[in-house]
Amino acid sequence: MTSLISARDLSVRHGEAAVLSGVDFDISPGEIVTVIGPNGSGKTTLIRALIGLERAATGRVSRAPGLVIGYVPQRLFIDASLPLTVRRFLSLPHRVSDTEAEAALIRTGVPGVGPRPITGLSGGQFQRVLLARALLVKPQILILDEPTQGLDQPGTAAFYRLIEQVRQETGAAVLMVSHDLHVVMAASDRVICLNGHICCAGTPRVVSAAPEYRALFGLGTGGAFALYRHMHDHDHEHDAGHGHDPDHPHAAHPHSCAGTDA
Ligand SMILES: Nc1ncnc2c1ncn2[C@@H]1O[C@H](COP(=O)(O)OP(=O)(O)OP(=O)(O)O)[C@@H](O)[C@H]1O
Numbered sequence: 475m476t477s478l479i480s481a482r483d484l485s486v487r488h489g490e491a492a493v494l495s496g497v498d499f500d501i502s503p504g505e506i507v508t509v510i511g512p513n514g515s516g517k518t519t520l521i522r523a524l525i526g527l528e529r530a531a532t533g534r535v536s537r538a539p540g541l542v543i544g545y546v547p548q549r550l551f552i553d554a555s556l557p558l559t560v561r562r563f564l565s566l567p568h569r570v571s572d573t574e575a576e577a578a579l580i581r582t583g584v585p586g587v588g589p590r591p592i593t594g595l596s597g598g599q600f601q602r603v604l605l606a607r608a609l610l611v612k613p614q615i616l617i618l619d620e621p622t623q624g625l626d627q628p629g630t631a632a633f634y635r636l637i638e639q640v641r642q643e644t645g646a647a648v649l650m651v652s653h654d655l656h657v658v659m660a661a662s663d664r665v666i667c668l669n670g671h672i673c674c675a676g677t678p679r680v681v682s683a684a685p686e687y688r689a690l691f692g693l694g695t696g697g698a699f700a701l702y703r704h705m706h707d708h709d710h711e712h713d714a715g716h717g718h719d720p721d722h723p724h725a726a727h728p729h730s731c732a733g734t735d736a
Pocket residue numbers: 488489493511512513514515516517518519520
């Protein structure tokens with residue numbers, strides 16, 4: 475299947491520091507792919523490079539022609555003194571009708587918040603409004619950088635269920651960065667474990683068994699694995715699009731994952 479976004483041998487530098495090196499990446503229509511990794515491992519940098527907001531030092535990134543991306547960045551500061559309602563926020567930067575705006579709020583589980591000041595929302599409501607705004611562009615791919623930050627565990631689980639529904643209803647691919655390992659393992663088709671390079675990648679089952687993953691996140695992933703097995707009974711035979719045996723974890727890069735290669 476044709477990739478929506480792909481990267482080959484992608485490296486990104488910030489000044490002298492190599493933040494990412496040798497990254498190969500693909501995402502297909504309708505896939506949910508999650509990038510995990512420690513703080514500073516280059517997750518946001520990878521997302522930004524895939525969108526085209528960050529320049530590749532070497533390698534290349536390609537996007538399907540005319541690809542429509544719905545992007546929720548990691549940080550969005552809104553000045554609390556700004557008199558901005560949710561409704562007006564949804565029309566930034568592209569104007570949408572009241573009907574479209576309310577439909578998006580209903581879909582993301584926050585109906586009727588349109589007239590409220592955006593800075594008065596709870597963390598969970600705000601994340602849902604950000605998702606609503608991203609959906610209003612009718613994206614072929616949703617890119618969400620830590621969309622559940624600030625949410626409690628039930629809120630996080632509910633948000634991932636919503637993402638899954640959106641994927642089912644719209645067929646959009648979803649690329650996420652997350653720290654919620656347990657839910658990530660339950661809600662992703664494919665997981666990429668990043669630490670300056672790709673340490674391991676594949677289905678949640680493959681990644682949670684990989685020594686590189688365990689070196690980074692410890693062995694307390696049995697619960698995640700059980701949750702994943704419990705919630706998913708559909709086919710996960712494909713593995714990272716590389717034709718590997720899905721039951722055999724692999725490092726996509728031969729280096730240790732204990733530290734970045736920078
Ligand atoms: N604009 C920048 N200028 C210089 N260094 C940067 C810049 N942006 C990121 N970095 C550095 O690049 C490295 C990777 O940052 P990045 O934000 O991609 O990591 P991350 O995995 O998303 O981290 P976190 O989990 O903390 O959000 C870090 O060492 C960071 O300090």
